[in-house]
Amino acid sequence: MSTPLKIARLNANQSDFAEHLDALLAWEGVSDKAVNDRVEEIIAAVRANGDAALVEYTERFDGLSVDSMAGLILDRARLELALERITPEQREALSVAAERVRSYHEHQRQDSWRYTEADGTLLGQQITPLDRVGLYVPGGKASYPSSVLMNAIPAKVAGVPEVVMVVPTPRGEINELVLAAACLAGVDHVFTIGGAQAVAALAYGTESVPQVDKIVGPGNIYVATAKRAVFGQVGIDMIAGPSEILVVCDGQTDPDWIAMDLFSQAEHDEDAQSILLSPDAAFLDAVEASLNRLIGDLERDAIVRVSLETRGALIKVDDLEQACVLTNRIAPEHLELSVADPEALLPQVRHAGAIFMGRYTPEALGDYCAGPNHVLPTSGTARFSSPLGVYDFQKRSSLIFCSPDGASELGKTASVLARGESLTAHARSAEYRIKP
Numbered sequence: 001m002s003t004p005l006k007i008a009r010l011n012a013n014q015s016d017f018a019e020h021l022d023a024l025l026a027w028e029g030v031s032d033k034a035v036n037d038r039v040e041e042i043i044a045a046v047r048a049n050g051d052a053a054l055v056e057y058t059e060r061f062d063g064l065s066v067d068s069m070a071g072l073i074l075d076r077a078r079l080e081l082a083l084e085r086i087t088p089e090q091r092e093a094l095s096v097a098a099e100r101v102r103s104y105h106e107h108q109r110q111d112s113w114r115y116t117e118a119d120g121t122l123l124g125q126q127i128t129p130l131d132r133v134g135l136y137v138p139g140g141k142a143s144y145p146s147s148v149l150m151n152a153i154p155a156k157v158a159g160v161p162e163v164v165m166v167v168p169t170p171r172g173e174i175n176e177l178v179l180a181a182a183c184l185a186g187v188d189h190v191f192t193i194g195g196a197q198a199v200a201a202l203a204y205g206t207e208s209v210p211q212v213d214k215i216v217g218p219g220n221i222y223v224a225t226a227k228r229a230v231f232g233q234v235g236i237d238m239i240a241g242p243s244e245i246l247v248v249c250d251g252q253t254d255p256d257w258i259a260m261d262l263f264s265q266a267e268h269d270e271d272a273q274s275i276l277l278s279p280d281a282a283f284l285d286a287v288e289a290s291l292n293r294l295i296g297d298l299e300r301d302a303i304v305r306v307s308l309e310t311r312g313a314l315i316k317v318d319d320l321e322q323a324c325v326l327t328n329r330i331a332p333e334h335l336e337l338s339v340a341d342p343e344a345l346l347p348q349v350r351h352a353g354a355i356f357m358g359r360y361t362p363e364a365l366g367d368y369c370a371g372p373n374h375v376l377p378t379s380g381t382a383r384f385s386s387p388l389g390v391y392d393f394q395k396r397s398s399l400i401f402c403s404p405d406g407a408s409e410l411g412k413t414a415s416v417l418a419r420g421e422s423l424t425a426h427a428r429s430a431e432y433r434i435k436p
């Protein structure tokens with residue numbers, strides 16, 4: 001039996017609960033000055049020295065030494081080889097997941113639209129895919145073939161012609177499943193680089209890495225800080241930080257199941273966050289006992305322990321309504337409604353990246369193969385952000401066509417407003433089209 005877990009036990013009604021919760025949720029503070037300075041320095045070096053900086057940082061941070069940038073490029077043939085090398089069972093699982101992700105995302109494709117007014121004026125919106133996007137696939141502490149599918153498939157469904165993937169391969173250890181997933185998803189270029197240097201390369205381009213229009217995908221604090229720094233030079237999807245799970249349980253699910261659901265996100269990272277809310281104090285005790293009994297069986301028990309002891313909590317609430325109020329305050333990346341009637345709670349949930357409904361819907365299924373995207377807003381940003389989707393790879397252009405009659409009518413309105421702004425060239429431009 002390992003040392004008992006020191007996971008926070010809180011009651012939503014205790015007088016200092018709000019302070020405890022704020023402290024638990026604070027992650028922004030981790031992106032401190034030292035990280036910011038290092039990221040700025042890395043970006044500047046990549047801009048100045050291109051491929052040479054990538055080779056140097058890859059040796060320094062990933063322990064991978066290559067003679068030149070050529071050693072960090074994987075061509076299509078290498079991706080196809082990976083697809084052959086993995087086991088038939090893995091190939092089947094990847095294909096099933098890829099197909100489910102693809103068909104879910106097909107529903108998200110936005111189409112151009114237009115309408116015509118009585119005088120022949122046409123208005124609308126033209127939807128086009130981005131030209132070239134960069135996918136960041138994390139690879140520091142774990143490899144994520146599933147993240148390759150989740151990033152690349154929506155881009156391809158949107159019609160992006162060129163998809164550039166970066167993935168660190170610490171000490172040169174290549175994960176064949178990651179490459180096989182890239183092959184299946186139709187990724188066009190793969191570079192084995194990571195961290196802030198990979199983000200900088202995608203944003204500014206180097207001799208080998210093509211400059212992209214938008215960078216998507218999750219990563220650690222260096223990746224997140226770099227994405228924030230290059231925003232404006234390129235688009236970004238969101239700042240996806242450490243994984244999070246919030247479980248709301250009525251106390252009737254097997255405590256071992258809930259313990260494992262909490263572990264499932266804690267095992268990503270020491271900074272990952274797993275929280276359980278339940279109105280049943282005895283159930284919280286039972287889950288705590290399960291956590292203590294099961295943690296010893298985990299391969300990543302050391303990471304899980306730090307995550308649960310520093311950022312985890314088991315919280316007693318009055319009822320499921322109070323649990324929903326707290327859910328909206330936390331705005332978690334993943335919300336599990338492990339209750340008898342999840343539909344009944346749904347109207348009360350306003351902020352969550354993805355909502356897993358019912359006892360038989362563990363978050364892990366969504367991570368791999370349910371279909372919806374697993375790149376989701378974290379750290380409370382579900383208040384204003386949405387899951388990564390096809391819409392992130394499409395952009396909109398407004399369409400305006402004025403008939404002569406339409407221009408004459410609109411010209412009168414525009415003229416008045418332009419003169420009100422003292423912009424007389426605007427006014428005269430509009431007035432030329434007014435019929436006498």
Ligand SMILES: NC(=O)c1ccc[n+]([C@@H]2O[C@H](COP(=O)([O-])OP(=O)(O)OC[C@H]3O[C@@H](n4cnc5c(N)ncnc54)[C@H](O)[C@@H]3O)[C@@H](O)[C@H]2O)c1
Nearest residue numbers: 061138139140141168194195218219220242243268374375
């Ligand atoms: N939200 C999602 O959809 C999702 C999916 C998968 C993973 N994740 C999260 O992504 C994160 C992945 O992090 P990771 O570390 O495993 O991989 P990562 O690829 O994000 O980071 C590894 C890179 O970080 C850089 N780095 C590490 N230490 C550094 C240092 N001291 N100075 C400068 N650079 C340094 C290195 O360049 C290395 O290549 C985890 O937090 C995980 O929870 C999120």
Ligand SMILES: N[C@H](CO)Cc1c[nH]c[nH+]1
Nearest residue numbers: 144146147243244367374
């Ligand atoms: N839970 C992660 C997103 O927060 C995604 C993932 C990939 N593999 C396993 N899990």
Ligand SMILES: [Zn+2]
Nearest residue numbers: 243264265367
């Ligand atoms: Zn996960």
